[in-house]
Amino acid sequence: MEFATKAIHVGQDAEPITGATIVPIFQTSTYTQSAPGVHKGYDYSRTVNPTRVALERCLASLENAEYGSCFASGMAATSAVCNMLSAGDHVVVGDDLYGGTFRLFDKVFKRYGVRFDYVDASSSENVAAAITAATKLVWLETPTNPLLKLCDLRVIGALCKERGVRVAVDNTFATPFLQNPLDLGADFVVHSTTKYIGGHSDTVGGFVGTNDKTLHDIVKFHQNAVGGIPGPFDCFLTLRGVKTLAVRMREHERHARAVAAYLDGHPSVERVYYPGLPSHPQHELAKRQMRGFGGMVSCVLKGGPARARAFASAVRVFSLAESLGGVESLLCHPVSMTHGSIPKEIREARGVTDNLLRFSVGIEAESDIIADIEQALAAV
Ligand SMILES: *Cc1c(COP(=O)(O)O)cnc(C)c1O
Numbered sequence: 001m002e003f004a005t006k007a008i009h010v011g012q013d014a015e016p017i018t019g020a021t022i023v024p025i026f027q028t029s030t031y032t033q034s035a036p037g038v039h040k041g042y043d044y045s046r047t048v049n050p051t052r053v054a055l056e057r058c059l060a061s062l063e064n065a066e067y068g069s070c071f072a073s074g075m076a077a078t079s080a081v082c083n084m085l086s087a088g089d090h091v092v093v094g095d096d097l098y099g100g101t102f103r104l105f106d107k108v109f110k111r112y113g114v115r116f117d118y119v120d121a122s123s124s125e126n127v128a129a130a131i132t133a134a135t136k137l138v139w140l141e142t143p144t145n146p147l148l149k150l151c152d153l154r155v156i157g158a159l160c161k162e163r164g165v166r167v168a169v170d171n172t173f174a175t176p177f178l179q180n181p182l183d184l185g186a187d188f189v190v191h192s193t194t195k196y197i198g199g200h201s202d203t204v205g206g207f208v209g210t211n212d213k214t215l216h217d218i219v220k221f222h223q224n225a226v227g228g229i230p231g232p233f234d235c236f237l238t239l240r241g242v243k244t245l246a247v248r249m250r251e252h253e254r255h256a257r258a259v260a261a262y263l264d265g266h267p268s269v270e271r272v273y274y275p276g277l278p279s280h281p282q283h284e285l286a287k288r289q290m291r292g293f294g295g296m297v298s299c300v301l302k303g304g305p306a307r308a309r310a311f312a313s314a315v316r317v318f319s320l321a322e323s324l325g326g327v328e329s330l331l332c333h334p335v336s337m338t339h340g341s342i343p344k345e346i347r348e349a350r351g352v353t354d355n356l357l358r359f360s361v362g363i364e365a366e367s368d369i370i371a372d373i374e375q376a377l378a379a380v
Contacts (some may be wrong), residue, residue, distance in 0.1 A: 003062065004246035011057030012239070023054040023261075025236045047224045051232040055205075055239045059197070062176040062242070064321075065187045067216035069223050070235060074192025075100050076174065076228030077206025079108075081137075081168050081188050081248030083222040084215070087113025090134040094121030094151060096144035096350060098170065098192075099338055121151040122282065128159050135163075140186075141170045142179075142289075144284045146298045146334045146358040147351050148273045150282040153289060157185020165214070172196070174187060182211055190218075195325030196295070197250055200242040203234045248327065251363040252295030259361050260292040262370050263299045268377050270355070273298040296324060297359045301380075305354035308333055310380040312357065317364060317372035329362035329369055 001010070012023050027047055031042040041049050052070050060068030071077040079100055089142065095118040107118045119126040121140055131138075138160055141150045153169060160167045168188035169181035171321055182188045190196055193205035210216050224294045226256065227337060230238070254278075260274035272279075275286035276293030286293055300306045312320050318331040332338055339352050347353075361369060 002059075004081070007058065007245050008243045010061040011054040016348050021049045021110055023051055023236070023239060025193060026050045027232050028051075028235055031082065045232070046227050046229055048236070049229075050231060051230055051235040051239070055197060055230075055235040055242075058203065058239060058242060059176075059191070059193070059207045060209050060243075061210040063171070064180050064183055064211075065189065066211045067209060067213070068209045069216070069219050070193070070221065070230050070238075071206035071208070072204040072228045072230045073090045073204045074170075074190070074194060075104060077192070077208045077227065078104060078170070078209055078228065079163060079191060079228065080219050080222050080368045082109050082114070083226065084134055084166075084218045085112075085114045088115075089136040090115045090117070090125055090132055091137045091139055092116075092130040092135055092165075094120050094127075094142075094144065096147055096149050097124075097139075097141060098145055099266045099341060100173075101139070101141075101170065103341075120149075121156070122149045124152050124155040125153075127156050130165055131160070131165055135165050138165055139170070140167065141173065141278075143275055143286075143294065143296070144168065144174050144338070145173060145197035145296075146273075146332070146356065148173075148275055148280070148296060150275060150285050150289065153181055153184035153186060159187065173296055174240060174290055175245065175325075177245055178253075178294055179290045182209065184216075184289060187212060187215060187379050193238050193242075194323065196249065197245060197325075198238045199245065199327060200237075200241055201239040201328065203241075204236055204365070205230045205238050223365045225310045246264040248363055249292070249295070252264055252361060253292045255369055256293070256295045256297050256359075256361040256368050258370060259359055259373065262373065263297070266377065268285075268302055268380075286290075295361050297361060299357055299359075301355045301357065303355070303380075305341060307380050308355040308357050309336070311376050314376035314379040315372055316375070317368050318362075318376075324360035326360070327363050329364060329372075330360040332360070334357040334358055 056068040191207040
């Protein structure tokens with residue numbers, strides 16, 4: 001079955017009692033048993049809920065995963081993978097990382113005795129060099145936020161397999177439509193379904209997929225034992241959103257290419273970051289590893305540090321907002337929004353400067369999106 005068909009049908013058979021075509025919101029915490037211990041596979045909704053099961057099956061199929069588990073947020077999903085770690089374990093982390101993930105590692109799991117080392121994973125040798133006898137997990141994002149750097153999942157997957165280290169990939173930016181990390185050698189794929197998968201900026205959620213039964217059992221155990229589950233209504237909204245992921249991603253990408261092309265070479269723009277531009281240092285890797293280049297574009301404006309801030313206040317079609325992946329175009333000024341908590345020297349050394357802007361290019365009319373950028377550049 002093709003991607004677009006799976007997104008609409010997998011896990012979503014007609015409801016057996018009524019024939020309801022759309023998976024209902026099973027807003028129940030418990031299930032009546034016909035005799036003690038005799039039930040239909042559902043006993044308590046922290047453990048299992050039919051609306052959640054439908055979403056888990058659907059997302060697993062999109063990631064070519066045997067098993068899937070849904071969570072209350074992307075952070076709860078990330079946390080569930082980390083629950084397999086114990087004190088003394090070591091994790092190698094790609095350093096251009098979602099801020100909330102850094103906070104979870106640095107402020108929560110570090111206190112439990114797990115050790116984290118951060119490397120520039122766009123060079124696979126850096127990852128190899130950081131692995132020690134205590135390393136249990138490598139945590140990667142590709143493309144990264146906000147600089148859209150890639151790491152080579154095939155190479156890193158193979159070198160980790162050789163050394164018995166598990167690889168988890170946060171695939172939120174690429175989406176399963178453009179990239180399937182498990183097919184490239186990862187052991188876990190993780191999503192914030194809040195972004196492209198939900199796609200309408202109206203619900204928060206997370207997902208973990210794997211092909212390894214042992215790893216799945218560990219994630220499932222912690223999903224139930226820790227309890228970071230999504231409610232049935234959130235699962236329903238995410239399932240409704242994911243049905244259109246294929247058509248949305250095609251539009252996001254088409255518009256992002258147009259935005260990148262418009263910004264590239266514009267006299268007010270110093271540099272554009274987009275894996276689809278031949279000038280991107282990992283354009284060839286992007287072509288090998290992904291089925292498209294995605295809907296996120298970043299750029300650095302020329303001029304003084306106030307210029308990007310002024311631009312961010314001048315846009316009208318774009319909403320100045322954190323988050324990404326919704327149908328609406330969103331603009332982020334990383335230094336004052338998502339990346340403000342990173343110390344200035346570290347931030348700037350990584351290229352996150354005052355004049356950096358990040359566009360989550362939406363699916364409004366392309367002409368309106370470009371015209372908005374044009375008028376905002378003219379205004380500053
Ligand atoms: C948003 C995001 C997360 C966190 O997900 P939440 O659903 O907000 O908890 C993790 N990773 C990436 C890449 C994200 O963009």
